[in-house]
Amino acid sequence: MPALEDVQVGTELPAREFTLQRANLVQYAGASGDFNIIHWNERVAKAVGLPNVIAHGMLTMATAGRVVTDWVGDPGRVLSYGVRFSRPVVVEDDDQGATLTVSGLVEAKNDDGTVVVGLTATVGGDKVLMGAKAVVRLS
């Protein structure tokens, strides 16, 4: 875990790239119980106006959150985590899937030993999350 005194507003968390493929969506559907058809059926996804099957927003959120939990080490130190889903993550039926790029920045350091981390998550340069923030306790 980073020491509180070493963390300042502007401290950058190591950026990461994550790959989301159809198999990941199927596995997430099973583990989460979210079987919404737009996450696995291309025919229906397109019929309702989506470009293709899209990832569960919650899978994108969980994946992006790893930048915070890997940084802090102990996921039990996450006091809050919230996001807005600004753009669907389209997952083509191919070997590439979607590449999610996530970076984090310390936006605030509070007197109570907590810090606010802002996350930026993009696919192909487009932001897929907005206002993504986690509050973590460092001491």
Next chain:
Amino acid sequence: MPLNRDFIGRSARSKEPFEVTRNDIRRFALAIGDPNPAYLDREAAKALGHPDVVAPPTFLITASTGDVAGSFLADPALGLNYALVVHGEERFEFHRPVYAGDLLDSQTRIADIRDAGRNELMTLVTEVTSNGEPVATVSNTIVSRGTAAAAQEA
């Protein structure tokens, strides 16, 4: 067709507690591709000061979208078509971490249904407790695409 605004304020409580098992946490952690030892290894979690393995921050989605939400979201009178639904916002506020062994109860209410252009936004707020102890507050906003009254007239 627009969502039935009479549902604003309606709430439901989980019928059965959601028992969080180590296996549930393991399966969820693997599904999000996260091998953090605090999720998978009880000794590693204890070394961090936890009583048992910790659930990933977004794990509560499995407890808060179960039978509670189903009880009114599936009501035909609400008029929700799941194929038109995408996720708008999600927020977890933890009073403490979720652990294996927790018996989670959820109280979910429809806090708001509102228009956003051609779409409608519905916000659900869930209070999660374990044996009466506050665990987390979960706020979930879903987007019902193209169902706003404005979209029908266009």
